[in-house]
Amino acid sequence: MKEREAVVQDNREVATDTFLMTLACDFPPFTPGQFLMLRINSTCDPFLRRPLAILSLKGDSLEILYKVKGSGTSLLAGKRPGDVMSALGPLGNGFSTPGQDEEAIYIAGGTGLPPILALAEKVRRGRLIIGAFGENDIPLWNRISSIRDVHAQATTEDGSFGKKGLATEALKDLLHEISQPSIIYACGPEGMLREITEQARMFGARCEVSLEEYMACGFGVCSACVVKTSEDSRKVCAQGPVFDAFSIKWRD
Amino acid sequence: MKEREAVVQDNREVATDTFLMTLACDFPPFTPGQFLMLRINSTCDPFLRRPLAILSLKGDSLEILYKVKGSGTSLLAGKRPGDVMSALGPLGNGFSTPGQDEEAIYIAGGTGLPPILALAEKVRRGRLIIGAFGENDIPLWNRISSIRDVHAQATTEDGSFGKKGLATEALKDLLHEISQPSIIYACGPEGMLREITEQARMFGARCEVSLEEYMACGFGVCSACVVKTSEDSRKVCAQGPVFDAFSIKWRD
């Protein structure tokens, strides 16, 4: 974990309210699933950094992909090349690497895409499902669909792109098809992750999920971001955000 | 008084820590000495608008000239073309127009320049004195010195430009020279304004000063910005910022 200046190089809208930002940042190597805490402004409102997954890191060029939700991400969307922020990271544990004979399945819903895409781009084999509401909510489809040896498919709720329906339905179909042992990597809304965990259990697949919790520090000192596991309660930022899906005690 | 969007068109450093900003802004006509309250950011820190004199207004192009002091002006210095702010104004009373046979003397110290320059550029006759610490603290000298029928001189404390010394000393020399009735328009640090008021009294000149006080609203509702006059206490924002110098009860 380091704190580094991050200088905006590019910031462009790649789907509805979703931006791809490139930062010049002298950052240590990362494991997909790891994130950074970005300090967007120098004044005290908003006060805290924002957690954002690392999408890629090549040399000193770091990519993040974010959706505008509230004050922090709105400010982020207004950044121009040359603007300076502060990045703390890489933080968290990150995903495991799939075993040699395991089929890797990547599945992302909504803002869950960045860590999943990062992983698929690193592993370069397996199958990827991205779920969104409609065509305009799918960022970077060209990039996603051209990862070598990764077969990508999209589902949209309104049927405007890919298969109509939910990503979890596509997952079920996929799991029916596949015979070899598989590992599912998932990130997205909690309801989706629960459903994926259920399917993984039914089909006997391994499953890793990346969780989102409200964070203040991002490096384990404030206890804001706990999640209950079968053993004890864990800090999502420091002991996660990636967990064995079967260890999570999901909220009702 | 209107509230208007103000879109940055240009923002450049024209002297040490001093910026000239051009804003596209559909603003009503103004009287030199009037100011606007600029809301620089959309989040709550800093919370208040900042008072800034109007330097010029041509069509919908408005100029301000500001010195970086604290958080608000720092944010302002970071603005780029296209950034949007909110301007409330024109506010305050503004300077009077000199009488036909009066010699107009404009005198500015430090950040007091903008309203004084605005006035000289409108009246287009008389004499202007600008006082600064050194050469690098004098913005827009080309512009100041080329106003038709306005004779401009500069004083610097370190002697690096114009006459070495204080603007008030140059004023004294000037007043000695001038025989016809004159009116002095002044803006700058309080100590300078007191001294100018003294000289005006000695030489029998009329004198108007533009005051600075901490402001919250800028349009007369909060009573933050009062100044004591010989009659009563007045709101600098609404009943000023320009006052008859002889009416002010200066603080000790």
Place this chain on the structure above:
Amino acid sequence: MDISVRITPSLTLKNPVLSASGTFAYGEEFSRLFDLSLLGGVVTKGLSLLPKEGNPTPRICETSSGLINAIGLENIGADAFIAEKLPFLRQFDTSIVVNFFGTSEEEYVLMAEKLDIEGISALEMNVSCPNIKKGGIEFGKDPHVLRRLTANVRSATSKPLFVKLSPMVTQIGEMALAAQEGGADALTCANTFPAMAINEKTCRPILGNVTGGLSGPAIKPIALKIVWEVSKQACIPVIASGGITTWRDVVQFLLAGASAVEIGSASLRDPLCFTEIIRGFADYMREKGLKSVSELIGKLKTD
């Protein structure tokens, strides 16, 4: 859809958004920006028996997401208000709430009598003022003092009486109940927080008065908690005050239990915020399919 709120049998606000005391002067300046008739009510600058000069400058100091003011209750006095300002305000179709204070119980009572005139819709009693006769402790800090003060003022006027509480107390509920028992018709929660600012270069306080009161978004989360606390304990309406800047804040304060809100600091920054807030609030009601404001008040779900 009806966005009016009934505070007392004789006082219904056309909507729950009022100006706050001390940031709206007597309405004239704002009337040049928008039609005051659209407001739920105007709360005037705090008035005293005699005109009051206020504190030395600087009287305002900005802090992170807030501001400290030490205006010192400068005002033109009750008589000048009645003669010069009230007739102007009465032109508008809105409720006129007159904020007032005194430095002794007698002064408070005299003020209440003096302001018991036509054209004034309600009185708001500021009790965050030192009781000069009782060694300078604030009226709003002792429940016994507050109960008695409220009762005496209550019997001196026929107007609906709001008591504006001081927030910095151990048991705000106790103070609320004291005012209620004294006969208050509503509770304004709350005034500014005692605060100060220091210039480390000069080693001096920034404000001419050394200390002042903190307002603005900085205090909103505390004010929200106070409103929630008080509205659970009191059975008279609560008027919220503290850091409200958007229609979202208005909804939040109503959910916490307020019947109406006052906008102070936000209107110094954005004088036109009233129109936006009232419009946004009405839109929210419409989108949620709410018929009346009472469907929001105190309806926070905490299960």
Place this chain on the structure above:
Amino acid sequence: MDISVRITPSLTLKNPVLSASGTFAYGEEFSRLFDLSLLGGVVTKGLSLLPKEGNPTPRICETSSGLINAIGLENIGADAFIAEKLPFLRQFDTSIVVNFFGTSEEEYVLMAEKLDIEGISALEMNVSCPNIKKGGIEFGKDPHVLRRLTANVRSATSKPLFVKLSPMVTQIGEMALAAQEGGADALTCANTFPAMAINEKTCRPILGNVTGGLSGPAIKPIALKIVWEVSKQACIPVIASGGITTWRDVVQFLLAGASAVEIGSASLRDPLCFTEIIRGFADYMREKGLKSVSELIGKLKTD
């Protein structure tokens, strides 16, 4: 130039900058970012007799220039701290202040006894906790309760004892004197302010625990006033806490009367702020030509 400060005869901090309780855990994470030996002191997460689970999430909610936390005093318990965390912290050349709390007087006393061991420099008693036996009212809200609690804890330990006051009280000076009379060696001013946040879309509180405590720059102006007030009335050292983010804030709090400061929320945002703050503070002392920190403490000029 000497930037150390003496708090008690047995406790001198190498500089006036400490971490605050609850934002530094037990130091391990920060130790990966900088050398803890440069701190004036480390204040640990608040400890209880038994490990404590804390509140449901969300436990944190950001507000304008601040944050509300409702962690719920989650901690590993005194025994685990002594066994697993204290040895780690003792490697560093800094003062170790252990923050603790209980839900009854007996628990507080037991904690003080348990923590009376080598390697701990001082104890900080958090009294913003409900006294379960006394109907849930906070220990820090009644001067009689606080005086007795402090006296009993005082006699149970040989360590310097800081009492961390609750800020939301009518007379903070009275609480300060109660703790002082009970035998406190220093007063930490102050804890977070009761606050809440509401989501107007869901009509629910944002925090799992409904309410929480407000910290960060938003509360700084109130904390500064409290420190000024308390340090005028008490004759034991004051440790400031509340919204400190820069070395300028440190100087301001010292001028107001604090002997040292704790940095909480700021270190969540900027974990390296400690190094900047300590460096900036030393530079300030040097530039002002000050020989010792005592030349700053309480030296606000108010004439």
